[in-house]
Amino acid sequence: MDRLASSSDSVSINRRAFLGGGAAALVVPFTVSFSARAQAAGSTLGAYLKIDSTNVVTVYVGSTEMGQGIMTGLAQLVAEELMLSWSQVRGEQALASSASPNPYGNPLFGMQLTGGSTSMRGWYLPMRKAAAIAREQLLAAARQLYGGAWTLKAGGQVTNGPVAYPFSALVATAVTIPPLTSPTLATTSTVIGKKMPRLDIPAKVNGSAIFGIDVRVPGMVYASVVHCPTLTGKVASMPTTAAGALALVNLGNAVGVVANDTWTAMKIARSLASKIAWTQPANMATLDSALVQANGRALAQATNVAPKIYETTGAVDPAIVLASTRKVDALYQTPFLAHACMEVLNCTASVTATSCEVWAPTQGQQFCIPTIQAITGLAPAQITVHTTFLGGGLGRKIEQDYIAQAVTIAKAVGKPVKLTWSREQDFKNDKYRPTAAMRVQLGGLDSNGAITAMLYRNVSTSINGQKGNPEDTGAVAGAVGLPYPIVNRRVEFVANPCDVPLGYWRSVGESYNIFAIESAIDELALALGRDPMALRKSLLVADARARGVVDAVDKMSGWSTSTAPSGSARGVAFMKGFGSYIALVVQVSRKTDGTIKVDKAFCAIDCGVAINPDSIEAQVQGGIIHGLTAALWGEAVIVNGAPKPGNFSNYRVAKARDVPQMSVAVIASTAAPGGVGETGVPCVAPAIANAWAKLSGQRIRTLPFYSGATMSGL
Amino acid sequence: MATNLTLNVNGVNYSVAVADTSMPLLWVLRDMIGLTGTKYGCGIEVCGACTVLVNGQREHSCVFDVGSAVGKQIVTVEGLAKDAQGQKAQAAWIANQVPQCGYCQPGMLTATVGAMKAGHHGSEIMSEVDHICVCGTYSRIAKATQAL
Ligand code: FES
Ligand code: FES
Numbered sequence: 081m082d083r084l085a086s087s088s089d090s091v092s093i094n095r096r097a098f099l100g101g102g103a104a105a106l107v108v109p110f111t112v113s114f115s116a117r118a119q120a121a122g123s124t125l126g127a128y129l130k131i132d133s134t135n136v137v138t139v140y141v142g143s144t145e146m147g148q149g150i151m152t153g154l155a156q157l158v159a160e161e162l163m164l165s166w167s168q169v170r171g172e173q174a175l176a177s178s179a180s181p182n183p184y185g186n187p188l189f190g191m192q193l194t195g196g197s198t199s200m201r202g203w204y205l206p207m208r209k210a211a212a213i214a215r216e217q218l219l220a221a222a223r224q225l226y227g228g229a230w231t232l233k234a235g236g237q238v239t240n241g242p243v244a245y246p247f248s249a250l251v252a253t254a255v256t257i258p259p260l261t262s263p264t265l266a267t268t269s270t271v272i273g274k275k276m277p278r279l280d281i282p283a284k285v286n287g288s289a290i291f292g293i294d295v296r297v298p299g300m301v302y303a304s305v306v307h308c309p310t311l312t313g314k315v316a317s318m319p320t321t322a323a324g325a326l327a328l329v330n331l332g333n334a335v336g337v338v339a340n341d342t343w344t345a346m347k348i349a350r351s352l353a354s355k356i357a358w359t360q361p362a363n364m365a366t367l368d369s370a371l372v373q374a375n376g377r378a379l380a381q382a383t384n385v386a387p388k389i390y391e392t393t394g395a396v397d398p399a400i401v402l403a404s405t406r407k408v409d410a411l412y413q414t415p416f417l418a419h420a421c422m423e424v425l426n427c428t429a430s431v432t433a434t435s436c437e438v439w440a441p442t443q444g445q446q447f448c449i450p451t452i453q454a455i456t457g458l459a460p461a462q463i464t465v466h467t468t469f470l471g472g473g474l475g476r477k478i479e480q481d482y483i484a485q486a487v488t489i490a491k492a493v494g495k496p497v498k499l500t501w502s503r504e505q506d507f508k509n510d511k512y513r514p515t516a517a518m519r520v521q522l523g524g525l526d527s528n529g530a531i532t533a534m535l536y537r538n539v540s541t542s543i544n545g546q547k548g549n550p551e552d553t554g555a556v557a558g559a560v561g562l563p564y565p566i567v568n569r570r571v572e573f574v575a576n577p578c579d580v581p582l583g584y585w586r587s588v589g590e591s592y593n594i595f596a597i598e599s600a601i602d603e604l605a606l607a608l609g610r611d612p613m614a615l616r617k618s619l620l621v622a623d624a625r626a627r628g629v630v631d632a633v634d635k636m637s638g639w640s641t642s643t644a645p646s647g648s649a650r651g652v653a654f655m656k657g658f659g660s661y662i663a664l665v666v667q668v669s670r671k672t673d674g675t676i677k678v679d680k681a682f683c684a685i686d687c688g689v690a691i692n693p694d695s696i697e698a699q700v701q702g703g704i705i706h707g708l709t710a711a712l713w714g715e716a717v718i719v720n721g722a723p724k725p726g727n728f729s730n731y732r733v734a735k736a737r738d739v740p741q742m743s744v745a746v747i748a749s750t751a752a753p754g755g756v757g758e759t760g761v762p763c764v765a766p767a768i769a770n771a772w773a774k775l776s777g778q779r780i781r782t783l784p785f786y787s788g789a790t791m792s793g794l
Numbered sequence: 795m796a797t798n799l800t801l802n803v804n805g806v807n808y809s810v811a812v813a814d815t816s817m818p819l820l821w822v823l824r825d826m827i828g829l830t831g832t833k834y835g836c837g838i839e840v841c842g843a844c845t846v847l848v849n850g851q852r853e854h855s856c857v858f859d860v861g862s863a864v865g866k867q868i869v870t871v872e873g874l875a876k877d878a879q880g881q882k883a884q885a886a887w888i889a890n891q892v893p894q895c896g897y898c899q900p901g902m903l904t905a906t907v908g909a910m911k912a913g914h915h916g917s918e919i920m921s922e923v924d925h926i927c928v929c930g931t932y933s934r935i936a937k938a939t940q941a942l
Contacts, residue, residue, distance in 0.1 A: 147895030147929050277891060284896030285887045287831025287871035291897060294830035302825060324813070342834075343821035344813070422835060422843065422897040422928045471833070471897025472928050503836045694891055698934070702894055705930025728840045728926055736920055739932045791840055 123251040125214045126259070127174075127183040128207065129158065135236050135246040137164055139207075140174040142184025142192050143199035144443040145280060146470035146477070147702075148757040149695035150199045152278045154207050156691055159271040161211035162218075162247070163232045166271070171279045176445035176465035185446065192445040195478055195584055197658040197755025200691060204753045205265075212263035214254070221253035275694035280469065292441030292468040293500055295428040300496040301326055303489050304345035307334040307509045308358045310721035311367050312579055316357040322348050329492045334509075336489040338497060346502045360721070363579060367721040369416050369515060372541070372578045376517030379539040379574045380411055387537060387572035390553065391560040394533070394568030398523070401533035401568050405523035407607040412520065412596040413782040414765075415715040417513035417585055418725050420733060423471020424506040427486035430496035431456055436463045436487065441470040444478035451480040455487045475584035479511050507725040511583025512716050516540035516555075517576070518596035522604050523568075529618055530565035531604070537572040538593060543582045545575060557589030558762060559597060563626050563656045564619045580718060586706060587758035590657050595711075595783065598653035598766030602773070612770060613639045613652050613665075620654070625686050625751070629663040630654055632684035632745050637665035645669075648679065651771025653763035658755030660687040661747075664704070664763040666740065668771040676772055676785060678708060678740040685744070685759060688751035696756050697744045703760020704742060709734045711765035713789040732789035799864050803829060804873025815861030819853075820844045822860045823870060831871035831900045835926065842925030845901040845908070846870050852908035869907075871900035879910045879942075886938040894929035901925055902935060906942065916940055 122132030130138040139158050145151040151171035159169050174184040177192060184192045188202035215232060222230040222238045222245060233239040236247045247254075283289035308314060318335050322328055325348050329336035335356055339345040361367065379385060428439040436456050442448060448465040452458065470477055486499040501509075517539040523532030536559050542552035552573065553560075559571050585591060601619075605612040613634055620626040630652075634640050637650060644650045648669045655662050667680040681704050690696055713732035717724040725731040765783055773779045796811040803823065810826045823829045823846070835843030837856045844856040847869040874880030883906050893899045902925055909922040919939040920932075927935070 147893070149894075275891075277888070278893075280896065281888055281891060281893055284893040284899055285884045285903065286875060287829075287900050289896055290830070291833075293834065294824075296828060296830070340813070341817070341821050341825040343817055343825075346837075420928060422833075422841075422895060422926070424834065470895060472895045474928075500834070503834075503838075698891065698894060698931075701933055702930035705932065706928070727838055728836050729838060733926055733928060734930060734932075735924060735926060736932045736936070737924075739930075739936075742933055 123255060125217065125251055125254055126210055128210045129214050131247045131251040133248050135248040136168050136170055137162065137236060137247070138170040138172050140184070141171050142174045143186065143203065144194040144467055144470060144473060145171070145173065146194070146443065146473035148699055149278055149692060150194070151280055152276060152695065153200055153691045154203055155279055156271045156276055157204065157207045158211040160268060161208055161266050162215055162236060163234045165235045166276055168236055169279065173467035176448045176467070178449045178460035182446065193478060194443040194473065195475060196588070197758045200753045201659050201755055204689070208265050209263060212265050213259045216260050216263050217254040217257040218247055218250050220257045221250040224257070225250065225253055272689070272691055273693070276692055278695065289469050291423050291471045292428070292439065293423055293426045293471070295439040295468060295498060297428060297430055297496040300428065300498055301338050301340065301493065302342045302345050303336050303338045303486070303497050303499040304342060304349045305331065305334045305336050305485060305499065305501060305505055306349040306353050306356070307505060309353065310358065310360050310364055311581060311718070311723065312361045313721070314359045316359045318356045319352070322352060324348055327493050329489045331485050331488055334485065336485060336499065338489060338493055342500050349502065361579070364721040366578070367580055367718060369716070369718040372576060372580065373413060373415070373515055373517070376515060376539045376576045377411060377413065379576055380517040380519040380537055385574050387574045389570060389572055390556045391569060391571040393566070396568045398533035398535045398568040398570050401523050402521050402535060405532050406521060407524045408520060408522040408600050408603045410520055410600055410603055410781060412518045412599060414516050414592040414595060415783060416515045416580065416718060417710060417714045418507055418510045418716045418731060419474045419476035419585060420507070420728070420731055421472035421474055421476055424501045424503055425476070425482040426498065426500040427483045428496065428498040429486040429490035431487060431491040434458070434462055438464070438483065438487065439466045439468055440483050441468050441473070442477050442483065443470065443473040444480065447480050448483060451484050452487050455484060456491060474586045475588070476511060479583055503728070504726050507727060507731060508723045510716065510723070511581045513585030513591065514541045514543060514582045516592040518593065520596050520600035522600055524608060526567060528565070530567050531619070532567055534566045534569040536570070537574060539574045539576050540592070541576050541578040541580070541582055543584060546582050554589045556593065558593030558655065558657055562597065563623050564601070565622070587761040590655065590758070590762040591710070594653070594655050594657070594762035595765040595769070598655070598763065599769050599781065602651070602766070602770040603779070616652065616654055625661045625749070626654065626656060628747050629661045629684040629686050632747060633663040633665045633682045636682040636684065636743055636745060637667065639665060649771050649775035651767045651769065651774060653767040653770065655759070655763050657762065658759045659752070660685060660754030660756065660759045662759050662763055664767045666767045666771050668768060668775055670775070676712070676768065678768060681740045681742045683742065683744045683760065684747060685756070686747035686749050687754040687756050687759065688749050689753050690746050690749070691753060693746045696746050699756045700744045700760040701742050703758065704764055705734045705739060707761040707764025708738065708768070711768050711783055712785045715784050715787055729791050732791050799860065801827070801860070801863055801868060802866070803827060803868045804870060804876060812860055816859045818856050819846065819858040819860050819863050819868070820855035823855065829870050829872055833897055833900055835898065835901070840926070841898070842905060842923070843898050843901040845905045845925070847904060847908050850908065850911050852905050869904070871904050874903060874907055880907050883907050883910065883942060886941055890934050890938040892931050892934040892938050894931055898925060898927045902927065906939060910942055915942065
């Protein structure tokens with residue numbers, strides 16, 4: 081069992097899952113190598129730091145910056161250890177590495193991949209340690225060069241009495257000093273825990289930030305694609321030329337169109353759809369969301385299936401306990417979702433007989449080099465993969481499909497190519513968040529105040545299963561390891577076979593299981609005649625961190641001390657997940673058209689040491705908005721193999737008018753850092769459903785609230 | 795037959811040869827001139843990511859024919875810092891640490907400056923700039939525009 085999958089905190093990614101089974105050692109010992117790398121002028125000190133002649137320190141970041149602030153967060157760790165002034169710190173994405181162990185692989189699971197809200201969890205100590213090693217090397221270099229005793233001085237210097245030298249004067253010697261294996265970490269909190277301005281924000285405000293879609297390479301041509309209108313369909317035959325196109329390239333499931341500009345490529349791609357003969361998948365009729373969901377509901381109730389058991393506790397079969405004490409038996413359902421990253425899929429590639437260079441907005445660097453090797457036959461050393469900024473990743477940009485396409489097209493035309501999908505192609509060829517049906521049965525409370533029994537069944541399609549691994553802890557993430565005292569519990573998974581291409585979506589399993597669990601806890605409170613906040617507080621009494629966040633939102637929202645304003649109601653939800661604790665209270669009312677308005681949101685998060693409280697607040701705010709979109713409108717309907725979302729016009733996302741007044745409290749903690757990027761999302765749907773049930777008497781167990789919403793409607 | 799056009803973008807004249815004068819300004823800016831700050835989000839005037847100013851007016855460059863931009867003053871995100879209102883908006887964005895992924899922000903900022911130029915202030919700006927931000931930075935934009 082690997083470390084991530086076996087931890088009680090449900091991280092839904094693991095190496096074996098991604099590699100399709102059988103991979104062995106997972107936790108890579110952290111190493112600081114001297115494999116000098118020259119991405120730009122300056123001397124590298126270990127794999128993660130570069131010090132240039134102006135004493136600017138660049139931190140090479142293996143995790144992908146996609147708006148969550150990891151580049152800044154990791155730079156803060158380095159700045160703390162090296163007493164840097166913030167103005168001398170830069171962040172840069174590391175190149176994809178094929179080394180084993182991968183120095184840029186997340187130390188939690190060894191892979192260069194950003195997902196599961198693991199970046200700070202994985203890098204917190206290793207990056208500090210790397211910086212501390214560098215600090216000791218710089219001090220040793222000063223001793224070697226100048227003699228005497230040296231200490232660090234603010235601003236990236238070493239000092240001895242009145243004399244001071246910048247790191248830049250020492251780095252050439254420092255790289256020759258053998259690194260310590262266990263350096264002492266700084267005990268200061270000058271930068272860690274402070275609201276340091278994000279390093280990437282200035283460039284994102286003046287237009288100079290380079291996203292994947294912005295890459296320009298000399299001699300480059302432009303490409304777009306048209307995929308089979310039916311998911312998993314293939315090209316049977318295609319035209320070999322098109323007016324205005326430089327080339328058409330068969331990509332198997334799509335045709336690439338190369339032109340002198342993106343607009344022309346997209347226009348031709350659109351017009352080609354009717355001229356390509358497609359081989360439809362044999363199971364086309366089963367690629368249908370209504371059908372998959374109906375199967376899911378049936379399997380959630382079925383007694384003639386053998387579920388995979390992911391958790392059991394207690395001496396008695398919960399089914400037996402429930403027979404006499406059942407208080408809740410509810411079926412919840414969540415839909416397929418699109419990712420809808422603001423930046424469409426794109427990738428730039430240049431391929432020659434002896435080299436391949438790729439610029440990609442990717443969160444899955446670990447897979448890029450193997451993907452490119454398979455297409456080009458080149459050796460890893462001949463392949464360079466740059467990570468650009470990402471205009472949102474949300475899990476979609478772990479996938480390699482668009483990277484493989486760009487490389488294939490570039491190889492075919494013998495010129496650098498920038499491939500850009502149209503928004504329509506992006507929506508219609510997503511790797512969708514799986515639909516899930518969840519049956520939750522809960523017993524009442526025993527004399528100790530514990531829930532007597534829980535029988536939980538998740539029916540969904542395993543993302544990992546589609547990727548060749550039957551193990552799917554992700555499908556039950558959020559349902560196992562619940563901090564509520566439940567005496568006899570069983571968490572089951574039943575696979576709902578389906579060939580709709582699936583992928584990881586921000587907060588993965590928790591995005592649906594927490595909806596079911598936290599709705600069911602509310603239904604239990606109602607059945608017992610208990611206040612939902614009071615019930616959670618009594619259930620969580622033994623867990624100080626859980627109580628910390630629940631107590632905080634109780635206080636912030638005035639739940640226990642005031643009634644909601646007339647015409648409004650409050651709902652609460654809680655999650656322990658991604659190594660963090662979070663609680664959310666929303667206050668909702670009805671708009672004049674009778675639909676819901678979320679007026680206020682009060683959120684408390686305990687994510688351990690809060691490296692950058694401002695970034696954490698931003699992520700939680702964004703997570704609430706993302707969760708609100710999914711709860712109210714998010715749905716990718718698929719009919720007879722054809723996904724219905726085509727653009728933002730028929731895929732409603734939250735806009736300014738939908739945004740509640742939000743308060744976010746970041747609880748002070750000295751615990752190890754927890755995840756933040758996804759943590760804000762899962763509580764939103766249940767908190768809204770719980771508030772709506774209270775306001776309207778109507779319990780929403782199937783998401784979204786409003787199916788078929790359009791951007792200009794509802 | 796390519797048509798030669800001169801476009802004035804951020805005060806600089808650019809000569810471009812376009813195959814089709816109905817090509818949207820967005821792609822001329824991005825692919826031909828190389829000003830990539832202006833973003834493609836939807837192509838159908840729903841998201842606002844492609845917003846530029848044409849003679850001070852907010853326009854969706856994804857549907858604005860390049861031919862119609864000739865002889866006009868085009869301002870993109872790269873040119874905002876050239877004027878006091880642009881600088882003020884950018885400073886407010888930084889002070890409030892608005893961007894997350896940042897992809898929608900060129901459109902948000904350019905539209906904000908356009909709204910300022912149209913005489914809008916504070917909370918009015920937010921209702922003028924009805925763009926999409928999937929990262930959900932709306933409340934920070936509201937804060938940033940409060941002081942404008
Ligand atoms: S790209 Fe023009 S409005 Fe979306
Ligand atoms: S900041 Fe990412 S879409 Fe707005």
